Amino acid sequence: MECVNPPTFRTMGITRRQGRPDVRKRMPTIYEVAARAGVSPATVSRVFNGQNVSADKSRRVREAAETLGFTPNRVARTLRLQNSEVIALVIPDIENPFFTSLARGVEDVAQAAGYSVVLCNTDEDHEKESRYLDIALSANMAGVILAAAGDHSDLDALIRRGRPIVAVDRGPHGYDIDAVLVDSRAGGRAATEALAAQGFRRIACITGPRDVETATLRAEGWRAAVTGLRLEHDEQHLIYADFRIDGGHKAMRQLVELPTPPDAVFVANNLMGVGALQLLAERGLLPPAVGMAVFGDLPIFAPTPLAVTLVSLPARHLGVTAADLLLKRINGDDQPPRTIVLRNQIVASS
Amino acid sequence: MECVNPPTFRTMGITRRQGRPDVRKRMPTIYEVAARAGVSPATVSRVFNGQNVSADKSRRVREAAETLGFTPNRVARTLRLQNSEVIALVIPDIENPFFTSLARGVEDVAQAAGYSVVLCNTDEDHEKESRYLDIALSANMAGVILAAAGDHSDLDALIRRGRPIVAVDRGPHGYDIDAVLVDSRAGGRAATEALAAQGFRRIACITGPRDVETATLRAEGWRAAVTGLRLEHDEQHLIYADFRIDGGHKAMRQLVELPTPPDAVFVANNLMGVGALQLLAERGLLPPAVGMAVFGDLPIFAPTPLAVTLVSLPARHLGVTAADLLLKRINGDDQPPRTIVLRNQIVASS
DNA sequence: ACGATGGCAGAAATCGATTTCACCGTCAAT
DNA sequence: ATTGACGGTGAAATCGATTTCTGCCATCGT
Incomplete structure (x- = not known):
């Protein structure tokens, strides 16, 4: 069975023009919300982070935010907090169902805990892997789950920075970090x-x-x-x-x-x-x-x-376990690193 | 054939402790590099962004950066530039090989252009989708490739902000934006x-x-x-x-x-x-x-x-085409939106 | 009645990079 | 010789949220 992806295509003309007179509206910021609600930016921040704010101002802030369509800017937040609610999942082959199942497990757990997962495909290439690890670090991501592309990944920078890492499927070669493996x-x-x-x-x-x-x-x-x-x-x-x-x-x-x-x-x-x-x-x-x-x-x-x-192989379960471990680390667990070995099971395909 | 993922596991004790006396070193910043090289932070920035800097200072900056192990902080950069070199790929099912092939196509093109791809799995769930679109916006991502979870995705905010979006596989329901589809x-x-x-x-x-x-x-x-x-x-x-x-x-x-x-x-x-x-x-x-x-x-x-x-279906090609289109938009192309229909092909499995 | 405690709120510093603005030389054109 | 242009550089403003520091006011205990 041969399937050829045809390189040809045709373009369907669409004539109506988008009603975008290049306005590129800026997003409303905390300052605009503050102005509209008649409070200080600090108060707006406190409202959105569950701190003590009087009922009256809290209501006014919420209303102002609502009418302005305010969403807190994650980039600014991350810069200030030195931390974001995103975890990186680095895998060698996104087209391998084993890794997509694993990813699914990670996602489900992360989602439930309010974290987003960004999936990075290294294609078994050390250079891509190292680039993605760099990004994870310099983007202040909360942690990394890594199925390494080879036996000499460089995790020094991440570790120095105190970012939790969990090795999954493949061992942590020379680093004393958490790992979730099969035997x-x-x-x-x-x-x-x-x-x-x-x-x-x-x-x-x-x-x-x-x-x-x-x-x-x-x-x-x-x-x-x-x-x-x-x-x-x-x-x-x-x-x-x-x-x-x-x-x-x-x-x-x-x-x-x-x-x-x-x-x-x-x-x-x-x-x-x-x-x-x-x-x-x-x-x-x-x-x-x-x-x-x-x-x-x-x-x-x-x-x-x-x-x-x-x-x-318990692919999904591998992901779930790794994500659990990582989230615990992110939340401050500092037991000595553990290696968890999930059991495989011999099955005769019938 | 039944495969059960065993919920049991055993933990292998590992005794050596990690040599991390909780130092959590901060990353070196542009200021420290500047101090070490005896120049201003502005100059350091210029060195890393290919502006005019005298050969001498440029060399000193590079050396200082090298010895300090400096990597520019992406978060700060993104905050200032209102823009990042990351694109979001939002798909309904990461376990479907069609979408992973598509993702692969997107990745290859994006990589080559120096962009990273973050993969967001919506699980055909409008709420997750809308959360990811929110993130894309508030994380200042450069653009979005979207295989919509349904027929009423809310893209208003992204469009208002001028972020390019390309619909892929599934049409753009009511928005006049680029789309790459099969018939x-x-x-x-x-x-x-x-x-x-x-x-x-x-x-x-x-x-x-x-x-x-x-x-x-x-x-x-x-x-x-x-x-x-x-x-x-x-x-x-x-x-x-x-x-x-x-x-x-x-x-x-x-x-x-x-x-x-x-x-x-x-x-x-x-x-x-x-x-x-x-x-x-x-x-x-x-x-x-x-x-x-x-x-x-x-x-x-x-x-x-x-x-x-x-x-x-030309899954990979769909991804490649969508990514091409998106990158063009990111680089300022503002032709009226196009819909590209890739051809499918009837194949008798043999 | 007076100091102490605590809740609430604003001003300003902070996170780390980019960029505008201003300034200084140097060199070419008039 | 004067003007102008331009390359190189630093000080400071900027992106948008969080948080410390501070002060105000009200309540409480004695």
Whole structure:
């Protein structure tokens, strides 16, 4: 199935002109509200921040604000307070359903606590990541939830500034900060052992980039299972790919074209799982012809029962937990940093 | 396949304490840089904004900034400039791959132009949407790309303030602003006609909420095809659901359980398509047993060829185009508003 | 009756960058 | 030689809200 995004377009003329004679009205400020209500700006501020103000003035301020359509300027507020009610969520791939579920979890918790979330997509690129972390800092954001692009993120500036950070999905490499993780090593091992239990002997592994912790840990789990169970072991059966659909596809091709191809494969994330399945479908080798286990849930509707073993991940719950932790920190909790490991669960896709 | 997110977790104790004696260092400011370089703050600002400064002082300023680790404070800058290099992208469902693709397009363009994107998820909720629009305004963001949650978003404040807005995917309801759309009506009609061409006579329609433009337009397209081709027509065959997987699942169940069920169905978005397919799979009625056409690309790797007709959408391209348009507006383009309609394309999933 | 306490409110400082205004040299044009 | 223009620079105003500092007035206790 090929879908081409057509580059052509047509423009529909619209003739009525917008009634905007370039007025660009300024927003009403606290001073204008104060003037209209006959009080000082300080009083207006106090009304909006729940301080003690006489009922009479309070009412007048509210009325004035109402008729002027006043909204407090967040930028000024943030500048003065050195703090804003925004948290940054930095993730490596916004098109990966795992991360969007996670984001959803973060959002729900943050929303409920009156915080907004800004989502920053790093595309597994250190430079983009570092730019977004810079922004979080210089925009006085309240905190950061980070799924790091690699193993050497620079969090010094944020930490010096006392901004809370929670690492999620991927560990905090060298920083002693809160983290919410799944057990990649155990998951990789369990998935591989499940394949072995299904009778497969030559089990390969497709994992992510070498500098991404979850990639190496999952591969380690695979290796532990393979050597622990004394299965056949061939170094060509371990491939470092890129955690993307294409990468999984290419890696799988490489594997099936080996002189002695594996009879099963453990794939270290969901998208590469999709890629690998695509290749197997092309070659008519869909599971159970070749054994497959995937770390993560497949973004798949599988009309035919597919014999794939999954390590199911609590993506949303990961986000919820990370957000909870972060909000606690923001509200002054200063226990020593914790690492919370959520359990994964082996599921046979049926 | 059931995947349960286990609510249990265990905490791994970590003992080493963070070496943060609660110093919370302030960031260095332009004043400190100025003092260290022996110049005025104004000069420091000029150095960082490419104004005329003598080579000597410029060098001294740069050195001072370097050693102090100075980063300009974005909040202060934004307050003064009444403008920031951030654009808001407001979408109704971050878990829908259509919108994440779109977001990806927006991001790529914005990044390249030096803008950051903050992603706001409204969950099809007017209140959340209005809160995010408020934030965009009071945070002095440069512009907004909006896929509206319904047909009565309030953009008055943003427009009064002169902030550019581009509507994407869903029209700008009553505002004369730029829009980037696909032709929902034509797509709905074409999809339905394709089903008719495959020989189906009793074609149902599952669409989205009544107050979402794309939902009603796609249903209109379906109706036009059904009446145009004089197919059998039953009002019970039009169901307004919610654009989500579950909604599609329930709606499809409702349809198959009708006394005279349809022999085909046109589903107005990708997620509901997944839900509908899930139900059909449960009942052993997968296409082509029941005809199906879906508006949008299925977030699916389908291992067995599925006889589903797709109206393929240029999601990423929609985002790219909207971002281009917005950036032009931000840079002062003031042509009359344009509506750009990208073409969709009928694709037979094979 | 007098000092003490506390609630309420305004003037002014503050957050950190940008920019206007004014001033000083220097150099080219008249 | 005088005028004008222009590049470089600093002092101070500015963006809009919060908060400290201060003072006023009323209430309370003794």
